Amino acid sequence: MSALPVASGHSRALVIRNLVKEYRPGQPVLRDISLTVSEPGIVAIIGPSGTGKSTLIRCINRLVDPTSGSIVLGGTDLAKLQGEALRQARRRLGMVFQEYNLVERLTVIENVLCGRLGYVPVWRAWTRRFPEADIARAFSLLDSVGLTEFATRRADQLSGGQRQRVGIARAVMQDPDLVLADEPTSSLDPKTSVEIMELLAKVGRERDIPVLVNIHNVALAKRYALRIIGMSKGLVVYDGPPGGLQDTHLAEIYGGEGWME
Amino acid sequence: MSAPPLATGSLRARAFPPNWPLRIGAALFLIYVGYAARILDIRWERFVQGLDNGAKFLGRMFPPNVAADKMQLLLSGMLESLQIAIIATAAGVLLALPLGLFAARNLMPLPVTIAARGVIALCRTFHPVIVAILFVKAVGFGALAGVMALVIATLGFIAKLIAEAIEEMSMKPIEALRAAGAPFLSVVTMGVVPQVLPRFIGFAAYQLDSNLRNSALVGLVGGGGIGATLFTAFQRFDYDFVLTIIIAIIVTVMAGEVLSAFMRRIYQDEAPSGIVVESPAGRLWRRFTPLERGLRLAFWSLAALALGWSLQTIEVIPEFLYDAPEQTADLFARMWPIDWSYFGKTVGEALVETLHTATLGTILAILLATPVALMCARNVSPSPWVNAIGRFILVATRSIHTLVWALLFVAVFGPGALAGVMAVAVHSIGFTGKFLSEAIEEAKAGPIEALRAAGASRLSVLLKGFWPQVKPAFLAVSLFRWDINVRESAVLGLVGAGGLGVALQASMDNLYWDQVGLVLLVIFVVVVVTEIVTTTIRSRVI
Structure with missing residues (x-):
């Protein structure tokens, strides 16, 4: 599969310009990141721990506030939004978490419906009277992630892989223009990791949206990503197709060479 | 921590040397x-x-006094205590919910939590009896003063525990709901409530029987209920009737404990998982089965009836109630200068x-x-x-x-x-x-x-x-x-x-x-x- 041309125009592109994040003044975690992501499918961000991959992802949906720079999606600068406008924008950004972040004591179907909380009024959330169309969609999403039988189970009764499927279904339930995934496979075994990456790739393909994935596993990244972004010390040091990623690049990203043997 | 083994003059190490700090x-x-x-x-x-x-x-x-006129007194006293406990628990818990939420440092901005914590501390500092005395001075003798004192006590206790429960919950799902663009109240509804509900029900049930106990207390200082009956019996040296009242209190409190244990079992065990319904429009999900819905309806109707009955029959003199803020202010004004x-x-x-x-x-x-x-x-x-x-x-x-x-x-x-x-x-x-x-x-x-x-x-x-x-x-x-x-x-x-x-x-x-x-x-x-x-x-x- 090859990267599609930017057919849907610039309105859907994510354009990050000169993004800087300092948790403590003078110690930037992200220094001057500029990226444009508009092609559907998985875009993998690789890099050593502590290099700012998670911070980058979290700046995009503003779970972390950037220090400076702009993050433009569909013509709006996310970095400048506050309050209601920020909530409106977040609805269009699905997020998948390393530790799934499900509400453990709620059922699977309720967790999936949580993806609609940005759209439905509070009284519907309180009484659990979600619109019938939403409920029907939640069921069909559960079908597509293979959890049909689990709809009324409590989330804390599921295995890690099953929970992550629920997490993905919840993100898709938002009807997003972009999916962010923060280390979605780091808490899972190798086989389940592959299944989850498969599922994320399918989401990108079927919904024709970019899926931005932080990932530690270089082999998995190469296998599923259409584009790889290598980060080191808060900067982008590689940006290109997985085929172009050489050992010299990896050495630059992770430092040293001994680990590659 | 061991002292030198001088006492025996022996140089051998002792397995259990005398622990001097402990002895001192x-x-x-x-x-x-x-x-x-x-x-x-x-x-x-x-x-x-x-x-x-x-x-x-x-x-x-x-033997305990069980004469008919005494039993009449006992019954009316116990009923009033029960009403006081029901109203105080309902009002206190209802007010404690927002107060506890405002006090939670992981959800609210710092100034809000400081203000809320101040209110909680104030409610908790004074013994319900002292609060009852002040309310008796402000709104006069009777059940109203007792209710108000116990509302304050309930508010302080429950709000503190709710705040602690919220602060101990996992923030991960909260982060996820925020990332999905959920408004604050929806985050509370679907992220916070499911996590703290089991503990909250435990507190509320405990508070009901605690208020039953305490309603005997506020009566001692003029706050109505069985406490007033008890105090009168003491003053008249009717010690056989005192024993009857004490036995009645113990039995009621025990019954209250059984009831609250039962309530905890119904509500705390498992969150409802709901049912899947096939309809022409496709699959639908309902939160409760018809049986669960019925049970809940019955529970809430009973609770509403109990509260309605308590509010209806409890003796409140409206003039005293309207006057209360003024009287309270006057009371504090007279305390100054100390x-x-x-x-x-x-x-x-x-x-x-x-x-x-x-x-x-x-x-x-x-x-x-x-x-x-x-x-x-x-x-x-x-x-x-x-x-x-x-x-x-x-x-x-x-x-x-x-x-x-x-x-x-x-x-x-x-x-x-x-x-x-x-x-x-x-x-x-x-x-x-x-x-x-x-x-x-x-x-x-x-x-x-x-x-x-x-x-x-x-x-x-x-x-x-x-x-x-x-x-x-x-x-x-x-x-x-x-x-x-x-x-x-x-x-x-x-x-x-x-x-x-x-x-x-x-x-x-x-x-x-x-x-x-x-x-x-x-x-x-x-x-x-x-x-x-x-x-x-x-x-x-x-």
């Missing part, structure tokens, strides 16, 4: 007990004489008496509670009969409030701190014994079995097997109870059992509100300092 500590402890007893004028003769009185007193209590000179005359001495009463009472409570705790612990006393007797003692002592115990002991030992110490000690048996027996039951069986297998005597098993395991819990419970007992001791004087309450009562009787202001201020400072002291010790030692 024990000696100091005994010296303190003797000293405090002297200050409080607790003497053996008085105690023996009191036992003699006690026998006469018990003689006058039996009469500082009262401290040297009376309050300083009363303060010392209160602190000693709390400390001696706690020590005595531990001595009395330990054997009861051993009776209750199934891994120490295998006999279910012994367990049941132990449990009954715990519930019975706990059901009767310290102040009611104080009334009884004042009748037995005469006015003064001796009655106060006894009241504090006996009421604390329930609380201390319950936690101790739980700690004993949680002790690991391995070391116990090893000692038994080695042929250790029962006492050795207790000392060397259980004690080391139970020690931390023992210290924590003792400290916690002492903290509570300081608050309780401050009000015992209202019924003549010594301490700050005597000064409070005296200045109120004389309508010297500037002196009342001083006593309230002193109680406030003592409670705050006690809380700081126990929190510090807890974080350092335990």
Whole structure:
């Protein structure tokens, strides 16, 4: 599969310009990141721990506030939004978490419906009277992630892989223009990791949206990503197709060479 | 921690060198007990004489009075107490929900939490009896004052626990819901509520039976309910009727505990998982099965009916209610400027008496509670009969409030701190014994079995097997109870059992509100300092 041309125009592109994040003044975690992501499918961000991959992802949906720079999606600068406008924008950004972040004591179907909380009024959330169309969609999403039988189970009764499927279904339930995934496979075994990456790739393909994935596993990244972004010390040091990623690049990203043997 | 083995002159290392810090500590402890007893004028003769009185007193209590007119009084008193408890719990819990949320530091901005925590601290500082006294002055005698006092107590207790429960929940799902663009109230509804609901239901159920107990208390100072009936019976020396009332209170509180345990079982066990319904439009999900829906409807209807009945029948004089804010403001205005000179005359001495009463009472409570705790612990006393007797003692002592115990002991030992110490000690048996027996039951069986297998005597098993395991819990419970007992001791004087309450009562009787202001201020400072002291010790030692 090859990267599609930017057919849907610039309105859907994510354009990050000169993004800087300092948790403590003078110690930037992200220094001057500029990226444009508009092609559907998985875009993998690789890099050593502590290099700012998670911070980058979290700046995009503003779970972390950037220090400076702009993050433009569909013509709006996310970095400048506050309050209601920020909530409106977040609805269009699905997020998948390393530790799934499900509400453990709620059922699977309720967790999936949580993806609609940005759209439905509070009284519907309180009484659990979600619109019938939403409920029907939640069921069909559960079908597509293979959890049909689990709809009324409590989330804390599921295995890690099953929970992550629920997490993905919840993100898709938002009807997003972009999916962010923060280390979605780091808490899972190798086989389940592959299944989850498969599922994320399918989401990108079927919904024709970019899926931005932080990932530690270089082999998995190469296998599923259409584009790889290598980060080191808060900067982008590689940006290109997985085929172009050489050992010299990896050495630059992770430092040293001994680990590659 | 070991001292040099000089005493024997031997150079051999000793497996168990004498623990000098412990010995010195024990000696100091005994010296303190003797000293405090002297200050409080607790003497053996008085105690023996009191036992003699006690026998006469018990003689006058039996048999309990069940005459028809008395039963009528009892019923109307109990019903009013029940109404007070229901209204206070409903209103208090309802108000505590937002207050607890505002106080949670992981959801709210700092200034909001500081303000909310201030309100909570204020509600918790003063004993419900003191709050009841102030409300009686503001809105007049009767159930309304009692309700208002218990609302304040419920508010402080529940809001604090809700805030703690929210602060201990996982923030991960909250982050996810925020990332999905959920508005704040939806985050609370689907992220916070499911996580804190089980604990919240536990608190609310506990608070209902706690308010049932406390409604007997506020009546002593004019807040209506069975407490008023009890106080009148005391004043008329109708001791046989006193016993009837006490038995009725114990039975009601026990019934309340059974009910709240039942409520916890229904609501706490499993979150509902709902059902999937096939419809022409596709699959639909309903949160409750028809049976669950029916049960919930029944529960809420019953709760609404109980509340409606309580609100309808409780005696409230509307004029008093409208007047309340003005009267309260007037009350505080009259307390200013505070009469500082009262401290040297009376309050300083009363303060010392209160602190000693709390400390001696706690020590005595531990001595009395330990054997009861051993009776209750199934891994120490295998006999279910012994367990049941132990449990009954715990519930019975706990059901009767310290102040009611104080009334009884004042009748037995005469006015003064001796009655106060006894009241504090006996009421604390329930609380201390319950936690101790739980700690004993949680002790690991391995070391116990090893000692038994080695042929250790029962006492050795207790000392060397259980004690080391139970020690931390023992210290924590003792400290916690002492903290509570300081608050309780401050009000015992209202019924003549010594301490700050005597000064409070005296200045109120004389309508010297500037002196009342001083006593309230002193109680406030003592409670705050006690809380700081126990929190510090807890974080350092335990």
